[in-house]
Amino acid sequence: MKKRRKSGRVTLSDVAREAGVSPITVSRALRSPGMVSKEVVKRIEQVVGDLGYVPDPAARALASQRTDVIGVIIPSVTNNVFSDVMRGIYARVEETNYRIQLGNSRYSQKEEEKLLQTFVSQRPAGLMVSGIDQSDEARQILEDVACPVVQIMETGPDPVDMMVGFSHRDAARAAAEHLIAKGYERIGFIGARMDPRTARRLEGYREALRAAGRYDEGLERTTAQRSTVTLGSGMLLELKAGRPDLDAVLCNNDDLALGALFACQRQGISVPDEFGICGFNDLEMMAASCPSITSVRTYREEMGVRGTDMLIQAIEGGRSAEANVDLGFDVIARESTARREQGGEKG
Amino acid sequence: MKKRRKSGRVTLSDVAREAGVSPITVSRALRSPGMVSKEVVKRIEQVVGDLGYVPDPAARALASQRTDVIGVIIPSVTNNVFSDVMRGIYARVEETNYRIQLGNSRYSQKEEEKLLQTFVSQRPAGLMVSGIDQSDEARQILEDVACPVVQIMETGPDPVDMMVGFSHRDAARAAAEHLIAKGYERIGFIGARMDPRTARRLEGYREALRAAGRYDEGLERTTAQRSTVTLGSGMLLELKAGRPDLDAVLCNNDDLALGALFACQRQGISVPDEFGICGFNDLEMMAASCPSITSVRTYREEMGVRGTDMLIQAIEGGRSAEANVDLGFDVIARESTARREQGGEKG
DNA sequence: AAACAAAATGATAGCGCTATCATTGTCAAT
DNA sequence: ATTGACAATGATAGCGCTATCATTTTGTTT
Incomplete structure (x- = not known):
């Protein structure tokens, strides 16, 4: 009888106890319902609702070594151009379980590098960066990172991974x-x-x-x-x-x-x-x-949507055919x- | 000899071993250097640099029950008004270790409520919401949450916690x-x-x-x-x-x-x-x-700066004197x- | 030198979840 | 009835860090 740190939070185990199954079954019922029988899933969902269970993203990240975070680095939060891109990104991400972590590099390569380092330490599901002018160090980080990467806003001959933009x-x-x-x-x-x-x-x-x-x-x-x-x-x-x-x-x-x-x-x-x-x-x-x-x-909003799309596709297995998309422009x-x-x- | 899940990551224990101290000492050297002797701190910092150790925010969040995340909910990412506020927020936060998690409610109370729920499940260090027109449920969440809350953009008689804005x-x-x-x-x-x-x-x-x-x-x-x-x-x-x-x-x-x-x-x-x-x-x-x-x-940028400021002060103990700040306006x-x-x- | 407080460090046990492997139950094919 | 294959569930052991309490070291006072 030596519970030391209680957080008051409803945990997966609480749900499991209430539903009369093991914690891992609850985990499965929520992550991959296909692996659990229909009745059990239903019962668990019921209990989740009753108890108001909300999963702890930190615990999940720690246990599974991955997150639902998509890191996005833009050079300015004020510039209309990037707000439009952000609108596209948020629009696309809203239908999913991914979260956006926004970084503001303020047009500085050093800042971008620092942000990348921070983001990478969070084991992101994907990364999106603006442009093709990363510092060598930043580019190295992007090439080493264990998740898909999209560069947006420009096209170029040598994408780190994927790219969507225009010339x-x-x-x-x-x-x-x-x-x-x-x-x-x-x-x-x-x-x-x-x-x-x-x-x-x-x-x-x-x-x-x-x-x-x-x-x-x-x-x-x-x-x-x-x-x-x-x-x-x-x-x-x-x-x-x-x-x-x-x-x-x-x-x-x-x-x-x-x-x-x-x-x-x-x-x-x-x-x-x-x-x-x-x-x-x-x-x-x-x-x-x-x-x-x-x-x-x-086509800025489109750029955000497409970039996010490519990222999500890559995360979930099926890499999209095109890895380097030119959205063009019109005078x-x-x-x-x-x-x-x-x-x-x-x- | 049954290491099952290795992540390849340099951990705090690796640093501890290399530095010849216990893991908890490394933790302390990084979080509250005042508690550890000068030489040990120095040695640890050296090893951290050599090994390229980067703390795992998920592990920290799980162990300490708190994060460095400040959740910000705004109704639009495109609107200039909010970009200006965001600029202020990012400017103030950049000097600190806090991170911003941005949510876009798209002028919908329901969206805001959903975002709040998600944010709260992440045990944020602080929350910032726009305006005073939360739904009853959202307001309840804000009142129950175990972190400081600032409402920005408006003034009003009945803040959830703190408030900075104008009429x-x-x-x-x-x-x-x-x-x-x-x-x-x-x-x-x-x-x-x-x-x-x-x-x-x-x-x-x-x-x-x-x-x-x-x-x-x-x-x-x-x-x-x-x-x-x-x-x-x-x-x-x-x-x-x-x-x-x-x-x-x-x-x-x-x-x-x-x-x-x-x-x-x-x-x-x-x-x-x-x-x-x-x-x-x-x-x-x-x-x-x-x-x-x-x-x-x-004074939108100022609003972002002040709001963040009030939040950080409240998080770190010393609540600022004013909890309801009117920044005024000028024709x-x-x-x-x-x-x-x-x-x-x-x- | 004894006595004690304060500073510095360590051992232990989780935080809440999931990867991994193990077990049980179910049903068709023999 | 026996076998095997597969679906459904469970037991166990961490992920990497920090809260808590325990211990050791150091310095100060008499």
Whole structure:
């Protein structure tokens, strides 16, 4: 008679006693009901309900060496882009017994590494990380971990395990080509929060401009600052002050694009006739603004859903056929780049 | 010689053996170094580093009956408002050993209840929930749970435990009073996602209009839909179509307000002279738009930080003095309500 | 040097669950 | 009736850690 630590919790053994079976049978009835006779399962479920039994995830994790936790690491909890991805992830996970453990790397490789280490110590069922720019150490952790891994947000040639995303470079190139096709001559680029994804967008922009023979280093403006609408206004004004002949801008994201539009409105610059603006991500507001803003639509919620899907499939045995999914993008042309016929060539 | 389940993991006992002490001493060296002599701590830390020992949170949770998990339940992962709160929470938690377990109730009391049950079964160190409109069952769970609880986003007379937020009713009343003071006559209200918080804002609006003798049911327009910029445009146009004398609108949030502004721009309605617009939340873009939009600033990131702070203090013993914190709000007057002197009274 | 408190360390026994192997019951095939 | 195969259930022993109590070491006081 020396019960030392009682927790007051209803345990599996309590249920077993009440149902007149052994604890392991209760465990089986709850985990794999197929192994237990129908009547016993029913009786156990009844008792579980009556007693209000809730399994202890810690005990289960310890005994079985695995959890229902899917670890997700994103660089920002505030950025709309990642909220959309999260929405997809939560939507997909809600129908299941998996739980999401969210980590916020704040765009830092070191943070990401630390988070990975913590997550891995929890024996996750699966891991999801953003992008393809992990540190060597982080990549090593991911390659060694005993669970499926999905990289989301980008495509690339060399996934750790699985991957779902799109090519930022191609998307930005397509956007720049759109501006060129619309007849804009001096097309600038503004980018904030210069992480590797953004850098690849810049590359795409450069490719398009070089191909058109219009590349000019002075038309780019980037900053490490977190991007905001206000910053978009400021960067556009600065860029245009330095290059008065600038007649269009490709923005690294929609916040900047909206800021650029507001700046034009304040300056009395007519969009799209005098000046073209193209955003990136196609947030909902781009369609609503006046004028509406051309942007590159990406499939973020879908990315979350698919990524989670691939993870769950891999966890539960049947690896999905495709391990490297490109969800693509679409340039959605709107008023902000619908320039009317313009006479003067400059070149 | 019957080791049955080996996990390959470096355990506390491995460290103990290597360091020449007992496992419990290692445990103490890591949890409460004050109880162990300096040299032993140092030796243990050395071994921990060499062996790459990482504690198993499941084992710890099971043995100690507690975890480092702070459960947070929010109604939306996409809504900017909650992302800001989350940023505050993560910022505060990052300096500590606590982990955040995020739950997404999707504005559903039933979902919230389910999440709470799941969370509670994990023996959280603390819980944070949004708002004061839990179901009776959820409230009961929160009152019974063996950890501190903070309700965020609102203030109210009857906290489960602790509370940090502001009065949505007072904030909306102040915003409506601002519009009245600026000389607007027919002030409408548009609100989407009509959750209890929004309903209280509507109440505040009504109070202000009644006090000014201008209340008119037909000036309100609400919907259960998720709020978007496009929806804001649509709702404003509908409202104004029904009441052509409408000369201002208080929007339940900034997305709607921005949509309202865009709608006015498309219709050629001059803001603020012909029409006043006031938003709610004061997202960053409100200051940047053209014209800039008046909004009610709330302290969301601060709310996350303070809520987490109160939780951690309560967990670690010293309950903070204030258990019910009102962070207030500020009506930030901007161009969208800066009406120039206007002649005609309408009566 | 004796006496005692305080500090440091250890032995033991679980936390609540499941992996593993063992046993029992059931039924068709011989 | 005997055999075997399979389904259903149980006994046992941990998973890796910490609470609890016991013991040893150290320092302080007289």
